[in-house]
Amino acid sequence: xxxxxxxxxxxxxxxxxxxxxxxxxxxxxxxxxxxxxxxxxxxxxxxxxxxxxxxxxxxxxxxxxxxxxxxxxxxxxxxxxxxxxxxxxxxxxxxxxxxxxxxxx
Numbered sequence: 001x002x003x004x005x006x007x008x009x010x011x012x013x014x015x016x017x018x019x020x021x022x023x024x025x026x027x028x029x030x031x032x033x034x035x036x037x038x039x040x041x042x043x044x045x046x047x048x049x050x051x052x053x054x055x056x057x058x059x060x061x062x063x064x065x066x067x068x069x070x071x072x073x074x075x076x077x078x079x080x081x082x083x084x085x086x087x088x089x090x091x092x093x094x095x096x097x098x099x100x101x102x103x104x105x
Contacts, residue, residue, distance in 0.1 A: 002049045003101065006058055009045030010065025012038045017070040021078075057104045064097040 016038035022031040042062075050058045068090055074080035 002052050005045050006049035006053065006061055007065065009042050009049060010062050010069065012042035012045065013062060013066030014069030014073060016042060017066055018073050018078075054104060057100050061097050061100055064093055064100075068093050068097070 016035045019031055019035040019038060022028065023035055024031075026032045026035075046058065046062050049062075071080075071086070071090055075082045075086070
């Protein structure tokens with residue numbers, strides 16, 4: 001269950017990371033509130049997962065999910081460049097995340 005909570009925390013990290021673009025420096029109230037809500041949920045879920053998961057592993061996986069997710073959303077929905085180098089780099093990040101999960105007791 002803790003791994004699922006960590007995964008959901010990572011999804012909320014993607015939401016707030018992408019949402020920052022729409023706050024325009026926190027000058028737009030509704031996007032800003034949505035980002036702050038997603039940020040709070042992300043941290044809350046991350047902290048819950050750390051009750052039983054190792055802190056370093058949980059944090060690395062959480063930030064990896066956020067990084068990969070934000071990059072994928074940027075490429076698929078925001079028109080960011082899709083290059084072989086970026087795809088290979090994302091695959092390496094995913095491999096690292098999977099490795100951390102697999103090798104954590």
